[in-house]
Each structure stands twice: as C-alpha cells, then as structure tokens.
Amino acid sequence: MEEEVEKMRKEKRIVVAVDESEESMYALSWCLTNLVSDANKTKSTLILLYVKPPPPLYNSLDAAGYLFANDAVGAMEKYGWDLVNSVMARAEAVYKDFSSIMSVEKKVGTGDAKDVICGAVEKLGADILVMGSHEYGFFKRALLGSVSDHCAKHVKCPVVVVKRPRD
C-alpha cells in the first residue's frame, strides 16, 4: 500500500475526454480544480482526448453515383477538423489559468468513442480518466449505451464520471 501511494505521488497523467458538450467542459474544470493542484508534490500532465466519429463508408455510398463526390468528402473532413479545433479552443479557455503548473497534450482519435477512449487510456499510460456524463433518458441510454459506463467498467485506471449540476 505504501509503495502504491508513493508511486501515485510522483507523476500524474490525466486523460480528459472532451467533446462538444457542456458536460465535458464542466468535467475538465472539475478535474483542474480537484486533481491538478499547484502545491501537490505531483507533476501533472493533462491529456485532452477528442474522438471523431468514424467516416461513413464513402465507397459503398459512392456507388449511388452522386452524393459523395470528392468535394463533399473533403468538406466533411474539413468540418470534422473545424469541430476538433473549436472544442480544443474551448478547452484552452477552461485550462489556461492552470497552464503554468502542468503540461498539456492534445490527442485526436477516430472511431467508436468507447473503444477509442479505452484504447487511448492504456496506450497513453493514463493514471486517471475523467469524463463528463450526459444525462440521457432511459430509452436513449438503453439504445446507445453509455460511453462513461463502458469505460468505467473496462479501463484499468481510476475513472471519474462528472455530472454537471443543474442550474
């Protein structure tokens, strides 16, 4: 136990999954206030992880012959990256006051959010995963499953699920 505590003190790699939602920005600010602390003996690295949905199957749709001309594909690609940049810019505004006391990395993955996040946490050697929680109703949750549920179950490191308080 002692050694484990010692190891935890040394360095902390915190992965925060960010997306377009208010919930994820709240989770990020919770993380900064509660897990990144200026006077801790721990050096923190904040890793922002954004997951782009997988591209649609252009080829099969292309067979229809008119919808996915190269221009449209290019436009969708560009739209995807604009979204990434806007989310990262919002995140920057949230963490800017903490930049001097931690390092920041930004990662973008593509695919099913559940799988990408679980894979990234392992690959990046994360010590903590922080996620916002969308409060879907019963049916949407039953249909979609919940990304945070899945990750809390499958990821090996501690997982923080942050709900945004209702104003």
Place this chain on the structure above:
Amino acid sequence: MEEEVEKMRKEKRIVVAVDESEESMYALSWCLTNLVSDANKTKSTLILLYVKPPPPLYNSLDAAGYLFANDAVGAMEKYGWDLVNSVMARAEAVYKDFSSIMSVEKKVGTGDAKDVICGAVEKLGADILVMGSHEYGFFKRALLGSVSDHCAKHVKCPVVVVKRPRD
C-alpha cells in the same frame, strides 16, 4: 463556469464507501493522495460510509423453531458490528497521516449497498463519491449487478471508481 469553479474550491465533502475489501482500502488511499491535498485552498471532510447488509427475516426463519434463537440473533448482530469496527480500524490506519488536514466522519447504513450509498450521498451533501471496484467476472457481474455502476449512474455528484492495480 467561473462561479462553479469558485464554489468547488471552498469546501469538499468526500464520501468513501468502505467495506472488507482490499479494493475499498486502495480507493481510500487513492482518494487521500489525489483529492485531499494539504496545500489546496479547499477544506476537506472525509466521510467513511460502511453499509451493513439488511438483517435476515428472523421471524419467518424463526418459525422453523430452532435456528434463530435470541442468542443467535444477538451473536449475528455483534458479528456485524465487529466487522464495522474492524473495517473502520483498517481505514484509520490508511488515513492517519492525513488526519491533521481534514475532518473525518464515520457513517454506518443498513440495507442494499446500492440504495444506501445513493441515499447517503444525497443526504450528506457529498461533493464527491469514491468507490473501489471489484473485478468480478462476467457472470457474477451479470447476476449481482455492480454497485459502482449503479451509483455512477444515479448519484448526482462526481463519482470516482478506483480499480486496484494487479501486483
């Protein structure tokens, strides 16, 4: 967002669900290292929550006429409280180095762990709930459900699910 961050800094009531498991003691030590920090501007209150299982239905079993004599009931009650005390004593050993920088409260509930924990978090005005995670196999999880899953879904405050790394 700014106000929310401000509010989070002021005081932090952290509920840690403890039981007989190594996992819950690891979760407690993770919590102390990562959430209770001496130099934070935040004053922390650590609330240890132990849930005793509900008593068996003595009356219906008593009808059998021999098993649950009053002595046996008393012995089981005593065994239950011995368990509570031993868990709290183990917890004390884990948090003793942090006692000077936080206040500690101990709570014991009785009933189904899921419901008791969710109810207590609300009633105690918790800002964070910390729980260990038992890595059951698929069948046990499917049968029993997971207390941490349930709480992460139903509790309003941020929930930390801590897995104990395999040595």
